[in-house]
Amino acid sequence: MSDELSAAQDEKIMFTASFSAQQQKELARRLTAFLSQYSHLSDAYIIEFFTEDLWHTLPSSWQPVLEDLSYPQIADLLLDAAHEDRRYPSVWPLSLLAFRATAHALAFPRELRHEQGPGAPGSVKPEEFLKNHSQSSLLQHIFRKHVKPKKQHEIRKLGILVKQLCDQTDCNRVVDVGSGQGHLTRFLSFGLGLSVTAIEADHALVAMASKFDGQLMWALEKENQKKNCAVQVSQFCPRHVAGWVNPKASWEAFVTQLRAADCISEGPPTPSGPCKKRLRGHQVDTDVVQMSPSDDNLQELSSLKSDKHECKEELTAEICCSCSKPVCQDCVQPEENTSQGFPDFILTGLHACGDLSATLLRHFVSCPHVRGITSVACCYMKITTNENPTPPGLVAPPTEPTPGGKSLPSEYGYPMSFWVRGLPGHQLSYKAREGACHAVEDYIRRLREESELLRTHCYRGMLETFIRDASPDLRRAGIQTIKKAHLLPFSEYARLGLARVRLPPEMPLDPERVQAMLKQQGRVVVFFSLTLLLAPVVESLVLLDRMIYLQENGVDSQLVPLFNPNFSPRNFVLVAMKPG
Template structure:
């Protein structure tokens, strides 16, 4: 999708972008703040301008993917059935123009073409106990950290929130870096240490079987530390170099894969310290950011009207617009899940008005169920009588609005990258306010 590159913007342009983002988010907050499971209970379709309803009503999922979300389309799919209102076209153009450039690739990575469960770019010992997605992630992030090490001359890495240590093992035993792994959960650290030993033994066996394959680089076992990193305070352990390290190697590289919520913020704060040479962080779970503390970080964004991002907005920013657009293009029956769940919510509210938006454990094979079957199973999931009398005519009427539910959800996803951009831009402005020369 088109967008704006943060790298090419001046400091003033970044500030102005933050201003524009808060204005747009404020203008369309009602869409962003809506819960799709309340589509029927709160009449979300009725909250849209009538002209938007007319333009979107009747569009099938592939048309929504192309005309609204900007995915490639051909023939009838790519044609507007009617003249869209200027306000809806302006929303679409604004969403494209103000979001940071996104270059997703949902095609299967080449490393999984031969075997979808095994990366061809990781040797067998590093793939064990690691799911394909994680194999791809640790390889990509580990290789990036290695490049940063080569550029900065730093060989010491601190992996924060290291979990079971998959990334740490790849960087240390695979790429020859000295790695300190910091994790707050004692049980995960103990498992990581067992997996370290298992991997070392597997590598030794591999070298015996293939003596012609000689491991030439240093092989450092990760150094694990049990420590909870407080996002509001500096962690001295995080900033300490590894034991027996020459003073010339004292500066550190920080990394974190899936640095959840405030952990990403903690990494940024430590990145501003002179002991740290570089940071490679993959953040996630924006909804777990604390406010204040995790967002906003920068003084500039903190001073803007409309900068508030409540839980629902931050949770929506975690969704991948492109992934959903691909689902729309395929028009699979799984798209009806939101409609079914919204219909279930109407039954729950009638039975227990005080019970709102309860979590419903996953109901398998939703696309094969009739709507009343889904509702009965859903009622059981939330502790209500699955044999409650149902208004089948009302449920059928809800099901007939499936495309409207999908259209509203698509509108929210169109806007979600703007929220993510504001969060990331706030972090960038924070680094600039710390007078870091490369921000």
Template sequence: MPGVPAGPVTSRVPGGAAMAGAPRGTAQPRQSPEQRRAADIIRLLTLYRPLLDAFVIDFFTEDLWAQLPPAWQPVLAGATPVQLAGLLGGRGGPGAAWPLSLLAFGATARALAFPRGCPGASLRPPCQSSGLPPLLRRHVKPKKQHEIQRLGKLLRRLSRATGCEHVVDVGAGQGHLSRLLAFGLGLRVTAVESDARLVGLAERFDQELLRELAKTRGLAHRRPLPCPLTPRAPRHVAGRLDPAAPWGEFLLPPDPPGAGPAALNPLGGPGGSEDGGRVLLTGLHACGDLGPALLCHFARSPAVAAVALVGCCYMKLSSAPQQPPGYPLSASVAALPGHQLSYRAREAACHALEEYQGRLRGGGAHLRAHCYRAVLESLIRAAEPGKRHLGLQPGRKAHTLSFPQYAQLGLPLAGLDPVGVPLDSEAVGAMLEQQHKVVAFYTLGQLLAPVVETLILLDRLLYLREQGFHCALVPLFNPRFSPRNFVLVAARTPLATALAGLAKDSEDGHSSEDEDVEEAESTMERQSPK
């Protein structure tokens, strides 16, 4: 694998960072800002593809440190975790003196990635959301409460702007978002989930809420209800979305096989949904190809007035020549040389950059994890060269163990007897002493993770723009709580009405949430079609 380039590059990109451009004198077609950004991202990823595609567990087996630019190696080897956290955030960190080429790399990555931050967001960990009625918080983790509360308000605004009161929630899971939309906001909801067991659990939670709501309403004559709910449960459907089917043929049989027949299409036939009306389509953290499938069904189904999508698990995206591919969707990105993203690159796009920054600032045993796994990989490859990149999981807290204890858990998972593997050799000790280098190398890869996610999101945005739809990317969630915090909103009519005043919808009455959504509105104004 060739080394990562260290020298300066020639043309300018947003934010003042530099990178390679087209030869002078070459006539370039007129491009939108989004198309230019996608092209610039691909140039950056092409320059640093060896870094992007590297697996940190190969740090020792493939001598990844030696493939870094020589000018970077000494300063990175001596950098503290706090200084590396500063590098991720665009600050030098105390006492840091980075090479200019490394600073240019970091500045370019940050300039090309969509701003994820919430400038006034609270540093406190997620907690119970007072913005949700108590009955809707049951069985819902704080992170999910934050997400469904914010997305629910956006969907309510979309409903009012489009005149659609029927929401189809695809990949509904246990139905937390669907319950908020139905019971809390009074919308008619169809929840589609491929796992029939989760459908049963969601229906049980609905019935539990209805019983509690009946009790509460029975006491209403004694005291006023603090936050009344509508006794209108979602309708749950077990079925899988068929991405290649015509829009009138929506669902496949659910999982597992034999769990039931193919469900009635909630979008209905040529006349639209079952009541002849239109619907809103949503997916909260739609995994892999489910996100692109939702966008494709929106694009070719006149029954769908608007869509609000939060993607997830980009590494599960299919790619050409599969039809329809999960990435790229747009003709704009597909036409760019070097647009391909490896599994490793797409997996990196799912990382929680803010969480890793926190780990670097806090130090501690968590930072051992990648070094331990890289040393274990070296021992496995030495014992049996044919075994590599096995999905070993010695335990969630294995990093708190000594390395011999860690290896004694991990080696049997690879089919190896720890007794026959030297765990206390000088070679193992020398690798463990390079933990700081493993951490530094992993940090560089983290710099590129938001750039890859931005390219995937841009591809989806451009796919919708190419077909004439109105769309925007909204950083709706706090990335400290929810790393996949962008919501792609698209409609057949202008979005200004749906998005106007969104900043007034705050969560828990906390001012930082207002600032959060104001930043989202600013982003939407920049991205909305003129």
């Protein structure tokens, strides 16, 4: 533990320069104007390349210069902002040059400019993985177990940043939302000595996190015995709460969830699995108490009431809103008093999906106990908007409906700020937000390597034409990923794809038509690259809107490209700390 803490103290995260409020607003205005001008690109579905004749939606002056580009030229001349050798094979129209230059200029830089040397921006792997591609040389081995290299890189970098924020705010408590299997939580608690509460909606992941906690504690205890160290490892054990952070709930309800981790005490987990929960001295079998206030729960509560336990108050027939365990009467407070005596904390979320990142920012602004926040977002397509209040993949309605039938604008995931909401053309479609989740750096590598993977978009676009021929009402049907599709002849790919949408797999395909479309693969790749050029711009607008939202609420923030973008595409962390 001391090694990790020492490393965290030595490695300081270099923050980017923050924007003034006026600069943020001006950039938002330019972003919305640019994106609304080219929304026909960001809103285009590449699988409709043939059915919607997308190639001819491009300006006629662009088409001849773009279709002659080789794949490496597409990477160098279009997508890679850092590439300096601009040897154009032909004269490009000024409108195309302006489009490319503006897209690169408006997007937030995705790399830390101070990083140098091997493993710095441009390389696939960070420097910490040069000796061993699967194990970070900067992370102690006990924190690498069960953790993939990408996650090792992320938890170490974010953990150090959270520790810095804790030091700056003189706050030792952290709440990790969307904690999953608890990899970041363990590094923060056992590695950096912070007091951590972890919240995760998936109960199976919570059980796994507790099991991994036990394995790590067992390993640490063995190391301490070898070193004759008297450190009590159990004091660093994180608290886990199984519960969904409801985007439409108040911050007081959120604090109630956090209280649940304190009112139900927990012994140290074992290497084989979670420990038994204790309710003020009374042991509760977590396998017996169900996840909702059912008859079985009430019967269990009744049996608990009949036993002698240390709590002075009688147990109520109420189930904790977060972990669904029975709670004591003295732990149930009126909502207005829930926060009394609650300790201050730092809020963090590593790749909090969809509206969850926006929810955490709202709790940060509203809750007096949240001193700072580090927010790493993902899954922008699951963000709610006025035009798309229930996007695909949304588990539950995020907001309370108003009498008019629509949700309150302030509760949408985008836009969050009043300023962006008032800008003409600020709307971002589901497709534009989905595109913002793509890995630009990975596609650049494919282009430079002229990878066979590049043919998959062409295949899917071709398949779409035959699907619609057979069933015109069947549009953009989900066929999921076909394993190693790029290695298959199109006839085999089509056979597998047609079966997934319940069409005859042996449906005849016109061979001349197939060959004519295959010859347009280069055009498909160019068109997709144009849409991908807009992906970082869309992401920048979503994140800038959140910065402006914080600014409107009196909090300055900074956006840090914390992770290596070649390794972790969603690499931005929004960092904010309340003044005073």
